[in-house]
Amino acid sequence: MKFAIALYSAAHAPSSRRALRFAEAALAGGHEIVRLFFYQDGVHSASSNIVTPQDEQDLAQQWSTFVSNNQLDGVVCIAAALRRGVLNNDEAARYQRPAVNLQAPWELSGLGQLHDAIQSADRLICFGGP
Amino acid sequence: MSTLHVLSHSPFSDTRLDSCLRILGRGDALLLCGDAVYALQQQSSTLEDKTVFALEEDLQARNIECPQWAVAIDYPAFVDLSIQYDKVNSWL
Amino acid sequence: MPKSLLIISRQSPWSGINAKEALDIVLAGGAFDLPIGLLFMDDGVFQLVPEQKAAAVQQKNLTANLQALSLFGVEDLFACGHSLSVRGISPAGLAVDDVEPLSAEDIRTLIDRYDQVITL
Numbered sequence: 371m372k373f374a375i376a377l378y379s380a381a382h383a384p385s386s387r388r389a390l391r392f393a394e395a396a397l398a399g400g401h402e403i404v405r406l407f408f409y410q411d412g413v414h415s416a417s418s419n420i421v422t423p424q425d426e427q428d429l430a431q432q433w434s435t436f437v438s439n440n441q442l443d444g445v446v447c448i449a450a451a452l453r454r455g456v457l458n459n460d461e462a463a464r465y466q467r468p469a470v471n472l473q474a475p476w477e478l479s480g481l482g483q484l485h486d487a488i489q490s491a492d493r494l495i496c497f498g499g500p
Numbered sequence: 501m502s503t504l505h506v507l508s509h510s511p512f513s514d515t516r517l518d519s520c521l522r523i524l525g526r527g528d529a530l531l532l533c534g535d536a537v538y539a540l541q542q543q544s545s546t547l548e549d550k551t552v553f554a555l556e557e558d559l560q561a562r563n564i565e566c567p568q569w570a571v572a573i574d575y576p577a578f579v580d581l582s583i584q585y586d587k588v589n590s591w592l
Numbered sequence: 593m594p595k596s597l598l599i600i601s602r603q604s605p606w607s608g609i610n611a612k613e614a615l616d617i618v619l620a621g622g623a624f625d626l627p628i629g630l631l632f633m634d635d636g637v638f639q640l641v642p643e644q645k646a647a648a649v650q651q652k653n654l655t656a657n658l659q660a661l662s663l664f665g666v667e668d669l670f671a672c673g674h675s676l677s678v679r680g681i682s683p684a685g686l687a688v689d690d691v692e693p694l695s696a697e698d699i700r701t702l703i704d705r706y707d708q709v710i711t712l
Contacts, residue, residue: 371583376710378592384534385508388555395575410613410712450613481620489595489626493582494708498592499508500534501704519602519634522674523699589600589709 371401374491376484378498380414381429389497390433397440405443405487408476412498413451416444419471437475445487448478502527504585508534511542516591521546529585531578532570533558540564553581596627598706601636605646605654611639614712615657622664629668629706630661631699632691637675642687658688670694670702 373396379385393403408416415433422428437444451472452461458472472478488494505528511517517539520530529551532539537558539547545567552570555578559566566572573581582588599618603610614636621628632640639654646653661669673693676683683693694702703709 373582378712388508388533391575392578395579399576399579401579409617410610449616453609481617482624484617485597485621485624485626488597488708493588494710495582495588496590496592496710498590498712503703503709515634516602519675522696523703525700525704587703587706587708589703589711591602591711 371396371493372404372491373401374404374407374484374487374494376407376409376487376494376496377412377415378408378410378496379500380411381417381420381433383411383498383500385497385499386412386415386429386433387427389495390429390436392495392497393436403440403442404491405445405483406437407445407447407484407487409447409450409481409484410498411454413446413454413456416446416451416476417456417471418473419469434475442475444476445479445483446472446476447484448480451478501587502529502585504529504531504581504588506531506533506588506590507536507539508532509591510535511539520591521550524550529553529581531555531573531581537562537564540567540570553577594626595707596629596705597621598629598631598703598709600631600633600709600711601639602634602711604635604638605644606638606649606651607635610712611636611654612652612657614710615654617710617712618661618666619657619664622661622666625665627668628666629670629702630666631670631672631694631702633672633675633699635675635679637671637679637681640671640676640686640688640691641681642685644687655687661688662690670699672696672699 533555556572
């Protein structure tokens with residue numbers, strides 16, 4: 371089964387963790403994740419500048435590791451990311467901003483990537499809210 | 501066609517569950533996760549005649565016992581449900 | 593056959609950028625000629641109220657974008673009749689043309705008809 375997983379909440383939201391646990395279970399069950407698409411506040415779940423207290427879960431780090439280790443296609447919506455100050459090298463340079471907080475394995479791209487994922491997946495699963 | 505409706509807001513402070521129940525089809529099911537599992541605490545539940553799943557970890561975290569008419573599930577079962585139903589509608 | 597997608601938009605146009613970002617998914621899908629439907633439900637029906645003054649709160653007017661949906665090939669527009677009725681909104685004078693009010697039963701059928709659903 372091919373899954374497209376869309377996340378709409380920041381790393382500190384329980385739904386971000388839930389999405390990650392679902393994604394792990396999907397791969398463990400032998401399924402394929404055609405793309406992870408982070409939209410709205412989900413762009414914060416991809417931020418590389420989150421500092422979590424040591425005794426708490428670092429979800430953004432866990433997401434990044436999960437995507438890298440499984441060589442997944444992790445796409446962050448560029449319009450949603452710019453609006454929320456989640457910038458990679460290119461965008462920070464383009465808009466002359468002092469900080470970069472989006473790095474590999476994440477890629478910035480447009481909403482077309484969400485539609486493309488929906489077209490190639492058997493199921494779209496969205497996570498967001500609390 | 502069947503839909504698995506996924507909710508994560510508390511029904512005591514949010515209207516998503518009400519809206520969802522209004523359009524819930526006969527073959528559809530509810531999956532309660534996060535604060536939505538508090539729906540199982542409601543005194544006169546409107547859910548008893550529905551197909552209801554609840555995420556086990558969220559029940560445990562909140563010290564809620566799963567009633568007989570609902571089914572507690574883990575993540576592998578969540579994945580299976582998302583395949584078993586034709587589509588998943590998360591009320592974000 | 594491309595897969596069809598139903599967006600259920602539940603937020604008022606003034607509750608932040610939620611309504612706009614839901615609409616952006618619809619517009620992007622329309623731009624790719626994908627079969628997209630848009631259902632306004634709960635506070636989402638407030639997006640359909642005519643004569644709203646976005647400038648009063650220094651916002652952009654979402655209504656203009658909604659009215660342009662047909663230019664993007666998005667013509668399947670629906671509103672939850674119950675949501676309209678409890679908010680005292682008449683389906684007759686909506687800001688957007690050709691929005692079809694639906695009963696709960698109709699909405700059930702509508703969701704069945706689409707391949708995937710996103711509720712925002």
